[in-house]
């Protein structure tokens with residue numbers, strides 16, 4: 001093995017912004033019709049209830065249509081969430097994945113989800129393990145039930161390029177196990193805190209890494225409008241957009257409410273990170289950090 005230490009401790013989000021405006025303005029309107037939302041299959045309980053009032057009293061009709069009684073013990077019904085249709089389609093001309101880091105929380109994560117629901121688009125969330133508690137887990141479940149993807153942003157949000165193999169594994173596994181508890185699924189992608197990456201991380205985290213096109217939305221001095229314009233100016237087909245649903249980041253909520261319709265107007269479709277790779281017919285690999293699903297090099 002070549003002992004090559006790659007240590008990127010600087011934030012390299014801006015690297016993804018070098019592309020500039022694309023002169024290609026082919027606005028297309030793919031006419032994908034949403035697939036019908038399948039209603040959950042009712043679990044029929046065939047056990048007849050014993051205390052049902054007899055129905056065969058009057059008018060001689062012998063069509064005994066028995067109405068199935070509700071089972072007495074039912075699971076506490078959570079607020080119904082209607083999944084957003086986000087089936088990736090190979091025919092999409094332009095497709096991107098919105099991603100949000102540094103949640104979950106009960107306020108801003110839900111505000112982001114409200115906007116996603118309003119515009120009927122899905123996104124992917126990269127969670128910090130230390131932010132997951134019983135209350136914020138409900139936001140995670142809501143996101144998952146809407147069709148969003150839940151991914152991994154480490155337990156403590158430290159500089160993992162300076163951690164040992166054991167520490168790195170513990171950081172990843174903590175979030176992975178929490179998400180498994182909440183959603184029943186493992187986390188399939190990892191976003192390194194501060195996009196700081198070192199050899200030990202490549203060796204000990206066995207999923208593809210994700211970076212993305214950012215808009216410095218962690219900086220209060222960057223207004224919602226500036227966030228919208230930064231993405232609008234630089235986005236291209238296949239991009240992963242990097243934003244933050246950190247507690248109190250209302251300007252990003254505002255920004256996506258404005259940005260999503262603009263990008264839709266330009267012909268973009270929205271999907272999850274895994275949906276993005278699927279739409280592009282690409283199998284993401286480990287020891288890569290993706291900002292765009294179609295990139296060839298390790299860093300883009």
Ligand SMILES: [Zn+2]
Nearest residue numbers: 101102193194
């Ligand atoms: Zn972060």
